Amino acid sequence: MADELIKPDELLSQIDHRPSGAGWMDTPLDIRKGMYCYASNPKSVATLGLPYARPWNPLEEDWKLPENWQEIIYEGFRERLEKFRSFKVFMDICVRCGACADKCHFFIGTGDPKNMPVLRAELLRSVYRNDFTTAGKILGRLGGARPMTLDVLKEWWYYLFQCTECRRCSVFCPYGIDTAEITIMGRELLNLLGLNIDWIATPVANCYRTGNHLGIQPHAFKDMLDFFVDEIEEVTGIKVDPPYMQKDADILFITPSGDVFADPGTYTCMGYMLLFHYLKEKYDLNITWSTYASEGGNFGFFTSHETMKRLNSKMYAEAKRLGVKWILGGECGHMWRVITQYMDTMNGPADFLEEPVNPITGTTFENAKSTKMVHIAEFTADLIKHGKLELDPGRNDNQIVTFHDSCNPARGMGLLDEPRYVLENVVNHFYEMPAGTIREQTFCCGSGAGLNAGENMELRMAGGFPRANAVKHVHDNFGVNMLACVCAIDRAAFPASMEYWVPEVDVTGLHELVANALIMPGEKERETDLRGEPLPGMEE
Amino acid sequence: MSSAQLLAEKKQEILKSWFQATVDTYPADTARFLKSQKDPFANPVGQTTYQSLDSLVDALTTGAGRDVMAAALDPILRIRAVQTFTPSKATGFVFSLKQIIRQHLPGDGRDAGVDMNGLDRQIDEMAMAAFDIYVACREKIFELKATESRKQFFGSLKRAGLIDETEADGPGF
Numbered sequence: 001m002a003d004e005l006i007k008p009d010e011l012l013s014q015i016d017h018r019p020s021g022a023g024w025m026d027t028p029l030d031i032r033k034g035m036y037c038y039a040s041n042p043k044s045v046a047t048l049g050l051p052y053a054r055p056w057n058p059l060e061e062d063w064k065l066p067e068n069w070q071e072i073i074y075e076g077f078r079e080r081l082e083k084f085r086s087f088k089v090f091m092d093i094c095v096r097c098g099a100c101a102d103k104c105h106f107f108i109g110t111g112d113p114k115n116m117p118v119l120r121a122e123l124l125r126s127v128y129r130n131d132f133t134t135a136g137k138i139l140g141r142l143g144g145a146r147p148m149t150l151d152v153l154k155e156w157w158y159y160l161f162q163c164t165e166c167r168r169c170s171v172f173c174p175y176g177i178d179t180a181e182i183t184i185m186g187r188e189l190l191n192l193l194g195l196n197i198d199w200i201a202t203p204v205a206n207c208y209r210t211g212n213h214l215g216i217q218p219h220a221f222k223d224m225l226d227f228f229v230d231e232i233e234e235v236t237g238i239k240v241d242p243p244y245m246q247k248d249a250d251i252l253f254i255t256p257s258g259d260v261f262a263d264p265g266t267y268t269c270m271g272y273m274l275l276f277h278y279l280k281e282k283y284d285l286n287i288t289w290s291t292y293a294s295e296g297g298n299f300g301f302f303t304s305h306e307t308m309k310r311l312n313s314k315m316y317a318e319a320k321r322l323g324v325k326w327i328l329g330g331e332c333g334h335m336w337r338v339i340t341q342y343m344d345t346m347n348g349p350a351d352f353l354e355e356p357v358n359p360i361t362g363t364t365f366e367n368a369k370s371t372k373m374v375h376i377a378e379f380t381a382d383l384i385k386h387g388k389l390e391l392d393p394g395r396n397d398n399q400i401v402t403f404h405d406s407c408n409p410a411r412g413m414g415l416l417d418e419p420r421y422v423l424e425n426v427v428n429h430f431y432e433m434p435a436g437t438i439r440e441q442t443f444c445c446g447s448g449a450g451l452n453a454g455e456n457m458e459l460r461m462a463g464g465f466p467r468a469n470a471v472k473h474v475h476d477n478f479g480v481n482m483l484a485c486v487c488a489i490d491r492a493a494f495p496a497s498m499e500y501w502v503p504e505v506d507v508t509g510l511h512e513l514v515a516n517a518l519i520m521p522g523e524k525e526r527e528t529d530l531r532g533e534p535l536p537g538m539e540e
Numbered sequence: 541m542s543s544a545q546l547l548a549e550k551k552q553e554i555l556k557s558w559f560q561a562t563v564d565t566y567p568a569d570t571a572r573f574l575k576s577q578k579d580p581f582a583n584p585v586g587q588t589t590y591q592s593l594d595s596l597v598d599a600l601t602t603g604a605g606r607d608v609m610a611a612a613l614d615p616i617l618r619i620r621a622v623q624t625f626t627p628s629k630a631t632g633f634v635f636s637l638k639q640i641i642r643q644h645l646p647g648d649g650r651d652a653g654v655d656m657n658g659l660d661r662q663i664d665e666m667a668m669a670a671f672d673i674y675v676a677c678r679e680k681i682f683e684l685k686a687t688e689s690r691k692q693f694f695g696s697l698k699r700a701g702l703i704d705e706t707e708a709d710g711p712g713f
Contacts, residue, residue, distance in 0.1 A: 019567045027567075032624045034681075102573050102582070111585060111623055113569040220702070227700035262692040434581045454685045461622040461681065469584035492692060496684045500677075501618070 024119055025126070025146060029155045031058055034458030035110075036158060037451065040201030045194055047205040048307065052194030058157070063150075069193050070148055074131060076192045080185055081132065087185050090177045091128045094121065100169035100179065105444050106162050109462035117169035117179040120159050124186050127152065157195050160186040162459060164448035165302070165334075166407035171440055183449075188304045196303060200450035203299045207311050212257035212295035221291045224260050228270045235532070237524030240277035242289050248323050249288035250359060254315055255330025255376075256297040256488035259509070265491040267530045268331060268509025274518055275380065275511060278389070281521050283360045287328060293318035296335040297488065301342075302450040309346040312338060316347050319372075326356040327373040331509050333448060333487035336375060337412035344370050361386040367413075375409065377486055377510055381418040384425045390519040393428050395526065397536040399482040399513065400429040402474045404467065404494070405442035406487030416440065419486050419510055426517040431478040437470040445485075447493035460493065461500050468501035475502050483507050543654040547601045550644045555597050557640045559590055562633040565625070585619055592616035600637075600662055609662075610669040617670055621677035631674050634667040 036058055045053035056064045066072065081088045100117040102108065107115040114120060122144070129136030129145035136145035146152065165180035173179070190196065203213035210217060216224075225242055233239045243249060255272065259265040279285040293315050300307035319327050329335060344350075353372035356365040363382045365374045383389050403423055409415040416439045423430050437443050446464030474480040483494055483505050494507040516529045527538045534540070547554070563574040563586065574586030595612035598604070613634075620630040638660060642648040650656065697703045 019565075021568050030624070034622075035624065102577060107570075108583065108585060109619075109622075111566045111570040111574070113567050116569070223702060224696070224700055227702075231699075261696055263695045266696045436579065437581050454688055457681050457685045457688075458622040458624075462619075465619065465622075466581070466584050469588070470581055473581070495691070496688050499684065500622075500680055 037197035044205035166444035199453035218291035246288035258488035271511030271515035443467040464497040
């Protein structure tokens with residue numbers, strides 16, 4: 001009989017069913033496996049000359065901090081408040097209206113209130129009030145202030161590395177507070193104590209030493225591109241011949257190293273190579289690669305402004321050395337925020353370069369007047385608009401495509417329509433995801449800002465859920481089977497996210513689709529796409 | 541009135557209570573958001589949870605069986621498997637349905653002539669399916685952890701002939 005069964009309440013009696021309900025300041029930190037990335041390798045920290053390189057483990061009680069760590073944080077905070085006016089303003093003006101609270105993919109996905117952008121910022125603001133405001137000093141906890149303790153420091157580390165700096169929250173802030181910049185400052189402060197994560201520290205050290213995040217040496221970089229040359233010849237019958245460090249080339253091309261070494265970005269890389277070959281053959285445009293400026297991404301951005309500047313400088317240095325007119329940038333995410341918003345201030349003015357003009361169409365890229373660097377989606381859109389590319393979108397008819405606006409190109413530089421224009425010209429089946437999940441309101445992949453590690457897979461999947469949920473919608477309703485994007489981190493992160501949430505959907509870069517559609521002069525009849533999959537009508 | 545009819549009649553009340561109990565497994569601020577935001581794209585966790593529970597009550601009412609219940613359970617458990625729940629907290633919401641149904645039927649169900657024994661068996665079946673799905677999701681997470689970088693990097697390097705491996709490729713490759 002039913003009444004002889006153990007009651008559900010009894011079954012659950014040992015389970016702490018409901019959270020405590022304590023306020024955020026009183027909710028103790030619980031560092032959970034799967035939600036954080038491993039601590040930085042001391043060798044990488046030392047390579048960069050950053051302080052307090054040492055082995056440490058977030059799960060251990062003792063983080064082996066320098067004795068005067070509180071003083072270091074205080075001084076670092078003070079210095080940055082003086083140096084960066086925006087940081088000071090962002091600390092002061094938040095009225096805690098909550099407009100940002102439910103806009104973060106990590107809050108939506110994890111359900112952890114400390115991932116509400118307002119609360120994540122409050123982790124720093126509470127210390128700011130305590131240390132730097134009179135009201136905070138007098139009112140203390142009543143005024144939302146709290147002293148910097150070891151628990152607070154650990155909380156900073158845990159939650160500032162659960163933010164991808166995607167800036168979706170900022171879109172909704174009535175004051176325009178850039179919460180990503182608060183995370184950026186918080187991470188800078190943590191770096192003063194050697195508290196980085198290894199998925200950032202080691203790529204940064206690689207980039208500093210070898211020129212790119214993966215630590216690919218010049219010969220290996222060229223080997224990989226040589227391999228793509230063979231692959232391209234197999235598919236198209238065309239032998240492309242990419243120039244390296246060609247002096248006085250028209251344009252220097254820089255893309256994330258992920259495109260060169262990580263699938264499926266490698267197919268996008270082949271796409272660039274085909275496009276450049278086409279432009280050389282048809283219009284005699286010389287676009288050169290460089291094994292020195294072999295990284296578009298900049299994980300220094302996630303470390304400190306000084307580190308970002310150091311890594312970024314090689315782009316300009318190489319452009320100057322080669323004597324090119326301007327720089328063309330590949331499909332990358334945060335690279336474009338660094339370029340659009342910081343590069344010119346850090347390493348500019350690049351007055352040795354020209355205001356970018358597309359020599360084939362005559363278009364002046366006025367938005368790049370200062371940075372001298374043009375996004376390849378804009379460049380290709382301009383070529384298509386002027387009828388300069390011969391395209392057969394039917395070759396992509398097996399792909400039913402949706403487009404993910406990568407956070408930084410969308411929100412960091414306003415690149416919204418150009419990739420769509422390109423897509424509409426190279427595929428016949430393109431469906432948008434729902435309005436609140438695209439363009440400037442796009443949801444992050446969940447793995448940006450250096451969080452694309454393996455050990456934090458649970459965090460990545462939870463944070464990636466709002467995006468994946470929208471992909472699932474277009475998959476269920478329109479049969480979408482391909483997610484296109486213009487970011488190397490997206491291309492690295494989405495395959496796992498799709499495999500977990502919407503396994504029927506694959507991931508591509510924009511220029512892979514461009515190259516599939518691009519009719520190369522003198523090409524053989526193509527039977528497969530760049531991945532070796534049969535073209536529509538060419539199946540066995 | 542049959543058990544199915546009675547349950548169908550009480551469905552909205554049962555669903556409301558069950559949804560409340562399930563979102564209450566999250567912190568209070570989160571629970572409020574999960575309940576109040578109805579846009580499925582702004583609040584995918586709340587809305588997916590609601591849809592899953594809705595389908596599960598239907599499956600229970602119609603006695604649709606384990607496969608139908610499993611299909612309805614997958615979306616909610618796929619979410620809970622990557623949030624910071626223990627296994628028992630992630631799947632425990634299923635058991636709370638027993639108590640909730642009793643609360644909404646006269647005399648804990650006995651007076652209404654409902655086959656509570658049968659319902660409990662179905663909910664047990666649901667719990668077992670939930671556990672299977674939860675474990676499958678966790679296994680998928682570990683598989684992704686183990687194979688992601690291998691798929692990304694070794695694939696391209698191997699195609700390029702830049703690494704030399706033995707004949708037998710590793711698992712997941």
